[in-house]
Amino acid sequence: MLTAILTGFLFSIFLVFAGRFFKGKLSLLASLIPLGLFIYFFQFIGPVSNGEVIMRSYQWIPSFGVDLGFKLDGLSLLFSLLISGIGFLVFFYTSSYLKGHQYLDRFYGYLASFMGAMLGLVLSDNMITLFVFWELTSITSFFLIGFNNTSGASRRSALTALGITGIGGLLLLAGALLLNNISGTYSISEMLSMSEAIGDHEHYLTVVLLIFGAAFTKSAQFPFHFWLPGAMKAPTPVSTYLHSATMVKAGVYLLMRFTPVLGGDNIWNTSLLVVGGITMLYSAVHTIFRTDLKGILAYSTISALGILVFLTGLGTREAFLAAAVFIIVHALYKATLFLVTGIIDHQTHTRDVTRLAGLNKVMLPVGIAGILAAISSAGIPPTIGFVGKELTYEASFHSETLMILLMVAIVLTKIFLLYAGFVAGIKPFIGKLPEEHAQVKSPDFVLWTPPLLLAILGLVFGVAPFIIDTPIIKPVVEAMGADASEIHLALWHGFNTVFILSLITIGIGTALYFIIKPSEKLEAAAGRFEFISPESLYERFNRIFIDVSNFWTDFFQNGYLRNYISIIILFLVVLVGYILIGSTNFVIDYHSLSRITVYEITATLILIAGIFYTVFTQSRLAAVVAMGVVGLAICLIFVFYSAPDLAMTQFSIDTLTVILFVLVLYKLPKYLKLSDYKTRLRDGILSAVFGLLVATLALQVIAEPVNKEIGEYYAQNAYLEAHGKNVVNVILVDFRGVDTLIEISVLSIAAVGVFGLMKLRLKMADRKRYQDSQK
Amino acid sequence: MEILIAIMIGFLYASGIYMMLRRSLVKLIIGIILLGNGANLLIFFLGRITKGAPPIIPGDAKVFTEAFADPVPQALILTAIVISFGLQSFAIVLVKRAHTVVRTDDLDEMNATDEDS
Numbered sequence A: 001m002l003t004a005i006l007t008g009f010l011f012s013i014f015l016v017f018a019g020r021f022f023k024g025k026l027s028l029l030a031s032l033i034p035l036g037l038f039i040y041f042f043q044f045i046g047p048v049s050n051g052e053v054i055m056r057s058y059q060w061i062p063s064f065g066v067d068l069g070f071k072l073d074g075l076s077l078l079f080s081l082l083i084s085g086i087g088f089l090v091f092f093y094t095s096s097y098l099k100g101h102q103y104l105d106r107f108y109g110y111l112a113s114f115m116g117a118m119l120g121l122v123l124s125d126n127m128i129t130l131f132v133f134w135e136l137t138s139i140t141s142f143f144l145i146g147f148n149n150t151s152g153a154s155r156r157s158a159l160t161a162l163g164i165t166g167i168g169g170l171l172l173l174a175g176a177l178l179l180n181n182i183s184g185t186y187s188i189s190e191m192l193s194m195s196e197a198i199g200d201h202e203h204y205l206t207v208v209l210l211i212f213g214a215a216f217t218k219s220a221q222f223p224f225h226f227w228l229p230g231a232m233k234a235p236t237p238v239s240t241y242l243h244s245a246t247m248v249k250a251g252v253y254l255l256m257r258f259t260p261v262l263g264g265d266n267i268w269n270t271s272l273l274v275v276g277g278i279t280m281l282y283s284a285v286h287t288i289f290r291t292d293l294k295g296i297l298a299y300s301t302i303s304a305l306g307i308l309v310f311l312t313g314l315g316t317r318e319a320f321l322a323a324a325v326f327i328i329v330h331a332l333y334k335a336t337l338f339l340v341t342g343i344i345d346h347q348t349h350t351r352d353v354t355r356l357a358g359l360n361k362v363m364l365p366v367g368i369a370g371i372l373a374a375i376s377s378a379g380i381p382p383t384i385g386f387v388g389k390e391l392t393y394e395a396s397f398h399s400e401t402l403m404i405l406l407m408v409a410i411v412l413t414k415i416f417l418l419y420a421g422f423v424a425g426i427k428p429f430i431g432k433l434p435e436e437h438a439q440v441k442s443p444d445f446v447l448w449t450p451p452l453l454l455a456i457l458g459l460v461f462g463v464a465p466f467i468i469d470t471p472i473i474k475p476v477v478e479a480m481g482a483d484a485s486e487i488h489l490a491l492w493h494g495f496n497t498v499f500i501l502s503l504i505t506i507g508i509g510t511a512l513y514f515i516i517k518p519s520e521k522l523e524a525a526a527g528r529f530e531f532i533s534p535e536s537l538y539e540r541f542n543r544i545f546i547d548v549s550n551f552w553t554d555f556f557q558n559g560y561l562r563n564y565i566s567i568i569i570l571f572l573v574v575l576v577g578y579i580l581i582g583s584t585n586f587v588i589d590y591h592s593l594s595r596i597t598v599y600e601i602t603a604t605l606i607l608i609a610g611i612f613y614t615v616f617t618q619s620r621l622a623a624v625v626a627m628g629v630v631g632l633a634i635c636l637i638f639v640f641y642s643a644p645d646l647a648m649t650q651f652s653i654d655t656l657t658v659i660l661f662v663l664v665l666y667k668l669p670k671y672l673k674l675s676d677y678k679t680r681l682r683d684g685i686l687s688a689v690f691g692l693l694v695a696t697l698a699l700q701v702i703a704e705p706v707n708k709e710i711g712e713y714y715a716q717n718a719y720l721e722a723h724g725k726n727v728v729n730v731i732l733v734d735f736r737g738v739d740t741l742i743e744i745s746v747l748s749i750a751a752v753g754v755f756g757l758m759k760l761r762l763k764m765a766d767r768k769r770y771q772d773s774q775k
Numbered sequence B: 001m002e003i004l005i006a007i008m009i010g011f012l013y014a015s016g017i018y019m020m021l022r023r024s025l026v027k028l029i030i031g032i033i034l035l036g037n038g039a040n041l042l043i044f045f046l047g048r049i050t051k052g053a054p055p056i057i058p059g060d061a062k063v064f065t066e067a068f069a070d071p072v073p074q075a076l077i078l079t080a081i082v083i084s085f086g087l088q089s090f091a092i093v094l095v096k097r098a099h100t101v102v103r104t105d106d107l108d109e110m111n112a113t114d115e116d117s
Helices: A002-022 A025-042 A044-049 A074-097 A105-121 A127-145 A152-183 A188-192 A195-200 A204-220 A227-231 A236-245 A247-260 A266-289 A293-313 A318-350 A364-378 A384-399 A401-426 A446-462 A466-479 A497-515 A520-527 A534-556 A559-584 A598-616 A620-640 A644-665 A677-702 A710-721 A727-734 A737-759 A764-773 B004-020 B025-046 B071-102
Strands: A054-061 A064-071
Touching: A002 A025, A002 A105, A002 A236, A025 A074, A025 A105, A044 A074, A044 A466, A064 A074, A064 A105, A074 A105, A074 A236, A074 A247, A074 A318, A074 A446, A074 A466, A105 A127, A105 A236, A105 A247, A127 A204, A127 A227, A152 A188, A152 A195, A152 A204, A152 A227, A152 A401, A188 A195, A195 A204, A195 A247, A204 A247, A204 A266, A204 A727, A227 A236, A227 A293, A236 A293, A236 A318, A247 A266, A247 A293, A247 A318, A247 A466, A266 A293, A266 A401, A266 A497, A266 A520, A266 A598, A293 A318, A293 A384, A293 A401, A293 A559, A318 A364, A318 A384, A318 A401, A318 A446, A318 A466, A364 A384, A364 A401, A364 A446, A364 A497, A384 A446, A384 A497, A401 A497, A446 A466, A466 A677, A559 A677, A559 B004, A598 A620, A598 B004, A598 B025, A620 A644, A620 B004, A620 B025, A644 A727, A644 B025, A644 B071, A677 B004, A677 B025, A727 A737, A727 B071, A737 B071, B004 B025, B025 B071
Parallel strands: none
Antiparallel strands: A054 A064
């Protein structure tokens, strides 16, 4: 099973090296991989329908309880078959759809990786593995949506999709960690037996919200639905595969998978009903306001996902059955409609439904597929769509609470979906062929076989629903934790309320199709409410986020050195000052201090005078000299306190610095007063407070005991080991000799730099150019 | 006496920071030098000050017999003084060079890398 999951990834790695062979005729061969996988999963139908659950586990990080645990039950099998089956058709279709595309190999690589990730997602039994594959589908989806990377809109949509689904992925991870905290395991099958304990836990609500967050973002539920219409910027095979048949159903899959673990609770069911209900109705109505075929399909897909969430929320056996059937129904007709749209786009170069009609005359097989899919989506017998719709109605009809409200919502949704299906599947093919499309060529058979096959399957399953009921549907309902022994799908359920509702739906929907013509006007009308749509709110949020970041950066990274220093110093003063004031008592033990002599007072006065003169003088030369005086005062302190070497060094370096300063800078113009009084006062206060802080700190440190061990060591060994009597010198040239060597190198580098700067002569041209630019 | 040295350190730090907050390049360098002096004095001070007992072993002895000043801070500061000289001389020459090229001492006029701004 691991091999099956990894095949997709291995193939895409293989394409990195051998991609160029797959750009031409050989590209059809790529579709053999999903076909092989489909056959592989197909053979599990027998065992799984007998109630067998196939488990495979490979060690990954045993110490964290994370393993590559895979589980194949009814639910996983249904999804695996959809992924590999529709994957095969999409791969096949792509080879003609993107024939001769420069990056066809890359496209197949992304698609194959996506397929692997998706299979991993639906087969994982370990929550961490599930999370990893979940994120992989988001990432591959990002690349696929942004496949037309020269288009700005594509890139933006890809980013939006990644952003929304990425947030969901993080929520899933948080949910997994919390669940592990509660149950002590990452394995979903083990959680099944702890369902009650999890339900009673105080963090139950948090877990549910996290899982909802993941599922709703992935499955484009309101108010996170807007990334999906944007994702339609991707090439049509991607829309078919990811954004209608497989990836967007991952959220629904997650909900279904966790229904036995977390479900049954009032919060769980009600939230799903509400969110699913709003989503299905909101986006079903939205289809009226679109003229782009893909836009219509995108909104009807969101609506269908809403129905699935809604059914999961109903939580009854009938609802699960309806959901399982509806997954198949939707995958079959929606994939067909997308593929048909892709063909129309490919041949006529437009997807504007107002400009399409009568294409039957130029592409009959495509038309048949489109019309069959539309009928299935409308739920007209004898298609599987009818079976699905009857089950959905029945499940809602038998709801114990708010039955009327639920029925109204679901019937309205179905009416609008019927309209959407007709517009997308029938309208382009009937009526009079417009002049502009008279020359349209019939598509390649590689293009039209996949949709036709899917559409015919929808018909076959409708006529003979027993083909799928026991082998596929029953295990799915079982996997969701309901008793499935009495399940028999049938086309004809008898003449009852549900059937009457079906008739009403079909009647009103068809009428709607003839009354409302998709037009630019309607689209524009919807545009007026754009400013309160979640999408524009999301974009506004993004813009505010960027503005705040810009402001933040501009404020702190404004390019003025003094602002950086001010902020750092201010922060330091406030932080350290706060602690100092809170925790010290400022008592100085005068007896422990040494006596003050007149020399020291003199040195201090010289230093302070020097500092004041340096700071306040108007002459640069005077400032430099005063600075020299400050250095000499420090020199005196060194002399008083037993540091002759320091005194000598300080003296010579100080003198050198002053000389260098004077030599180099005496030519510069006079100091200018560049800042105003207020700024200087502000800086002065800040500096004074900082000086006070450092002085206080120094006195506080002095009051603590000191460790002189290192000094003792050097002093004891200076003569005995290094044969020198001046300990400071011995440390520098002997004990730490290598450090001094490095220090000398640093000085030499500085000297080279100084020399270079002095000797550097800018070319006259450069200088002239600069001076010109200054004028 | 400790209090006097603490006051000196405070003054050196305060004046150093104040000068670094000015817009003139030359003042910036002076500020760095003052701050460096303050730091040296602080290290010296924190190693505890001792009067009249340099860390030099008396002529005929092999080890110290009396109290002596801690040599470690002194070695550190000696290194620091020399290194800061390297920094200062480089900075001074850089200011000079910058001045000959852009004809200004004002940091604010130098903070764009584009020639035309």
